[in-house]
């Protein structure tokens with residue numbers, strides 16, 4: 476967070492959920508990876524106008540912003556009232572390189588960067604857990620019942636093994652291999668998918684509950700495959716998680732098609748990542764060469780954008 480007296484900045488990055496999405500809402504573990512290829516910066520400056528916002532999505536008075544940006548007003552009011560600060564004239568500038576609504580944690584990253592910039596503007600310093608309290612609050616407005624994983628990974632330098640209500644564990648991915656990330660180009664529908672899983676648990680408990688528990692077991696299996704540098708078991712585990720997510724109805728045709736294409740192109744495993752029903756998928760490859768060949772096939776199949784992420788080390792698109 477680098478700020479001058481005139482300009483206050485907050486930064487965060489996107490994320491990829493390796494495994495455990497949806498089940499993590501119900502107390503099962505998940506593994507998430509910081510995705511620094513996709514980052515966001517929020518800069519707050521004092522102006523002589525009422526609060527304004529400038530972003531790719533909207534530019535103008537915050538009071539007239541579309542409802543999708545409500546969470547920023549709520550955060551602004553909550554932080555001002557908690558710390559007895561008056562909201563005076565500020566300009567909020569958001570530069571985001573995280574595609575929105577793609578399961579990459581865009582909203583949590585914007586909230587995290589915004590909260591950091593605002594606290595710097597008010598000259599308040601908080602512990603990480605207190606910062607996360609505000610990001611969780613905005614995620615609740617956006618997603619209804621978030622697990623908290625997005626909030627935590629957007630400011631983490633390390634991959635995380637996360638269980639709701641527990642302290643999150645750093646999980647260095649000491650495993651060779653590459654992840655190919657592909658965007659379907661369709662906006663995901665996290666809150667609807669999360670709500671539909673809740674509905675399935677209410678109406679079809681005997682079917683939905685074992686699927687949730689199974690995803691939890693697969694996440695533990697993935698964790699031990701990572702410890703044992705067993706890329707093949709990790710791959711198979713990711714594909715099994717996709718099948719369970721599909722049965723929970725959070726996949727869609729585009730995601731299933733890209734998963735199939737990646738497997739046919741030699742991926743060790745593939746699955747959707749994040750909320751699903753659009754957004755992104757991931758595929759596991761043994762080498763960069765293999766990852767590039769999978770990437771090529773995914774683009775040919777219609778993926779809107781792809782990234783190659785090396786698991787061991789932090790380089791992305793080297």
Ligand code: PMV
Pocket residue numbers: 492495496497498499500577578579580581618620621622623624625663665669748749750751
């Ligand atoms: O689609 P995203 O990036 O918001 O990821 C959602 C992950 C879920 O497990 C589906 C929901 C959650 O809050 O953990």
